Amino acid sequence: MQHRVIVLGAGYTGAIAAGRLAKRLHREDVAITLVNAEPDFVERVRMHQLAVGRDLKPRPFSEMFAGTGVELKLAKVTGVDVDRRTVAVMDGNGAEELEYDTLVYSLGSGWNAQGVPGTAEHAHEIASRPGALRLRERLGRLEAGQTVTVVGGGLTGLEAATEIAEARPDLDVALAARGDLGDWLSPKGRGHLRKVFDKLGITVHEHADITGVEADRVTTADGKAIPAAVTVWTTGFAVHPIAKATALEVTGAGQIVVDGTMRSVSHPDVYAVGDAAYAMGPGDKPLRMSCASGTPAAWQAADAIAARLTGGKLPNMPIRYFQQCISLGRKEGVIQYVTADDRAVRAALTGQLAAVYKELICKGAAWGVANPTLGLPTRRRRVARERATAGSAVKTLA
Numbered sequence: 001m002q003h004r005v006i007v008l009g010a011g012y013t014g015a016i017a018a019g020r021l022a023k024r025l026h027r028e029d030v031a032i033t034l035v036n037a038e039p040d041f042v043e044r045v046r047m048h049q050l051a052v053g054r055d056l057k058p059r060p061f062s063e064m065f066a067g068t069g070v071e072l073k074l075a076k077v078t079g080v081d082v083d084r085r086t087v088a089v090m091d092g093n094g095a096e097e098l099e100y101d102t103l104v105y106s107l108g109s110g111w112n113a114q115g116v117p118g119t120a121e122h123a124h125e126i127a128s129r130p131g132a133l134r135l136r137e138r139l140g141r142l143e144a145g146q147t148v149t150v151v152g153g154g155l156t157g158l159e160a161a162t163e164i165a166e167a168r169p170d171l172d173v174a175l176a177a178r179g180d181l182g183d184w185l186s187p188k189g190r191g192h193l194r195k196v197f198d199k200l201g202i203t204v205h206e207h208a209d210i211t212g213v214e215a216d217r218v219t220t221a222d223g224k225a226i227p228a229a230v231t232v233w234t235t236g237f238a239v240h241p242i243a244k245a246t247a248l249e250v251t252g253a254g255q256i257v258v259d260g261t262m263r264s265v266s267h268p269d270v271y272a273v274g275d276a277a278y279a280m281g282p283g284d285k286p287l288r289m290s291c292a293s294g295t296p297a298a299w300q301a302a303d304a305i306a307a308r309l310t311g312g313k314l315p316n317m318p319i320r321y322f323q324q325c326i327s328l329g330r331k332e333g334v335i336q337y338v339t340a341d342d343r344a345v346r347a348a349l350t351g352q353l354a355a356v357y358k359e360l361i362c363k364g365a366a367w368g369v370a371n372p373t374l375g376l377p378t379r380r381r382r383v384a385r386e387r388a389t390a391g392s393a394v395k396t397l398a
């Protein structure tokens with residue numbers, strides 16, 4: 001009998017974890033199943049590009065995982081029972097239950113409307129492909145001079161506002177931020193950001209706390225109205241409710257609380273990575289929802305699972321930040337160098353070189369997912385063949 005590893009979600013982190021597990025463990029000992037709702041990989045970091053009409057390279061999982069030993073299951077996850085160690089899924093053939101010995105939970109996140117009235121009815125989101133495609137269709141119907149207001153001055157908001165303004169110079173693009181524009185960046189990064197926003201003619205509403213969205217405007221806490229034929233809502237991400245409905249220890253927001261090996265602190269046969277996980281990073285700060293920390297977290301989880309199954313050494317790689325890569329349209333960007341715990345330092349790369357650098361980062365991230373077992377030395381270790389008392393074929397070590 002094989003040890004059954006199920007990976008839920010084939011986004012950046014789930015796909016990477018599944019590929020790395022396949023490289024680390026012997027195929028005869030372990031069955032790795034990767035469950036995803038969609039048949040192809042979605043490059044979430046390019047959703048603002050998709051929204052303005054750019055087409056993304058198709059990346060079918062059937063090609064990406066061919067010959068890797070990872071079995072693909074195209075189905076929607078509807079629930080997890082961590083006491084019975086089962087996952088409920090639904091596909092074209094109906095409902096099914098999958099049993100696991102080890103679970104990797106990497107279902108990612110979606111947009112976070114934060115309960116602001118009118119968002120569900122009127123706002124657009126770019127955290128998902130359906131959301132980006134809906135915005136694309138809506139932008140296509142806008143006439144010259146109409147307003148697009150992006151709410152949220154974080155990384156996604158900056159990228160969305162500049163991408164839209166560059167692709168549609170005929171539109172009147174605005175950005176509403178809670179603080180000052182790019183206030184967490186270094187003076188150089190901030191200065192460049194402002195220059196690009198000015199060049200692209202983006203109106204910036206600073207210290208704007210948006211508390212309502214209507215069909216043609218957003219309203220602020222202090223009673224101002226900002227015109228918005230289209231509102232793009234980018235105020236952070238929210239995790240899917242599946243984990244919160246389990247017996248797993250989760251945060252108030254529903255992220256699974258994990259230790260340094262990405263293992264659930266309440267259920268040792270469950271690991272969580274990416275946006276779905278709540279893991280402490282440097283400076284005792286939780287890792288931010290990003291590929292930047294999600295990718296090394298996925299490596300860490302896969303290596304920890306392999307080590308525990310084979311009796312190897314547990315990985316102990318501290319996950320740290322190096323830079324924040326911000327595209328500002330296709331021709332401009334800011335690479336803000338940061339401390340290990342993600343605070344801006346003085347140095348920043350700006351301009352066209354930064355845009356090229358960011359593009360290389362996006363390409364590299366997609367390459368890592370599209371070639372899940374390439375570029376990684378094969379070290380397929382045998383699983384310790386100690387019989388488990390119930391359910392699983394092998395007993396995990398440590």
Ligand SMILES: Cc1cc2nc3c(=O)[nH]c(=O)nc-3n(C[C@H](O)[C@H](O)[C@H](O)COP(=O)(O)OP(=O)(O)OC[C@H]3O[C@@H](n4cnc5c(N)ncnc54)[C@H](O)[C@@H]3O)c2cc1C
Pocket residue numbers: 008009010011012013014035036037038042044045046047048075076077078106107108109126127128156159240273274275276289290291292293294325
């Ligand atoms: C516009 C935009 C720009 C960004 N730019 C950057 C950036 O420059 N740098 C950076 O580090 N981060 C960036 N991010 C954040 C980054 O995209 C996320 O942090 C990252 O995608 C998280 O990876 P993940 O594997 O946790 O989740 P995801 O990539 O979201 O993958 C989750 C997977 O689970 C699947 N799934 C979800 N629910 C179910 C279900 N019920 N059943 C089956 N399958 C399901 C999804 O289809 C998906 O394949 C950006 C995000 C956006 C939206």
